[in-house]
Amino acid sequence: MPLQSDLDGFRASWESRVGETIARLIAGDIEDLRATGILNHTAQAGDPVPVIKSLLDQHGLPFDLAALVAQKPVIVTFYRGGWCPYCNLELRGYQALLPEIRAAGAELVAVSPELPDHSLTTAEKNELTFTVLSDVGGALAAALGIRFTLSDAVRPFYEKAGHALPERNGDGIWALPMPATFVVAQGGRIAGAFIEPDYRRRLDPAEALSALTSLSPTVAL
Numbered sequence: 001m002p003l004q005s006d007l008d009g010f011r012a013s014w015e016s017r018v019g020e021t022i023a024r025l026i027a028g029d030i031e032d033l034r035a036t037g038i039l040n041h042t043a044q045a046g047d048p049v050p051v052i053k054s055l056l057d058q059h060g061l062p063f064d065l066a067a068l069v070a071q072k073p074v075i076v077t078f079y080r081g082g083w084c085p086y087c088n089l090e091l092r093g094y095q096a097l098l099p100e101i102r103a104a105g106a107e108l109v110a111v112s113p114e115l116p117d118h119s120l121t122t123a124e125k126n127e128l129t130f131t132v133l134s135d136v137g138g139a140l141a142a143a144l145g146i147r148f149t150l151s152d153a154v155r156p157f158y159e160k161a162g163h164a165l166p167e168r169n170g171d172g173i174w175a176l177p178m179p180a181t182f183v184v185a186q187g188g189r190i191a192g193a194f195i196e197p198d199y200r201r202r203l204d205p206a207e208a209l210s211a212l213t214s215l216s217p218t219v220a221l
Helices: 003-018 020-035 065-071 085-103 116-125 139-143 155-160 205-213
Strands: 074-078 107-112 131-134 147-149 175-177 180-184 190-195
Touching (some): 003 020, 003 085, 065 074, 074 085, 107 116, 116 131, 180 205
Parallel strands (some): 074 107, 107 131
Antiparallel strands (some): 074 180, 147 175, 180 190
């Protein structure tokens, strides 16, 4: 079943639970973010992956993304946090395709702004066997143009739901990355980018795999 079908099913269930007022608030806030023109300033195909030294893996160890993309193609997918049901569905979808991704000579990493302890919990909960990175402070997301500050309108909803992002992310800021998936060619150039302000929509992992396998294995861009 396509990932979006699962996401749409969860959305329908969620909207029935929270009611029309909250559903409209969230939908309106998503469109307000889109209307800012944020998509006009994001990284695109042909751009290099930024070199960020502050990334940590789920065990709190430094992770060199630049070294990884120098060696092989990589799918880099950003998620909001382990508290996000849509993100967990997406991560499990990527886990299911991990053998095919690696069979293609590539690698997969997921990135969120959460502290490593939360990244580890997310990896364990979803039985992920790929690297889950913490972009604490959002340096990588900001360099790719996908980081934004949550509006005052939705912060109370997040607080009530128990998602204290400033503490959970360890940076004291109400900020998140837009869900985004980058297919990066060996050598570090972005070959494909999916970026969507509506966190209820994601690139299907099968599409990311297809974009990955279409890359020439002999060209480091």
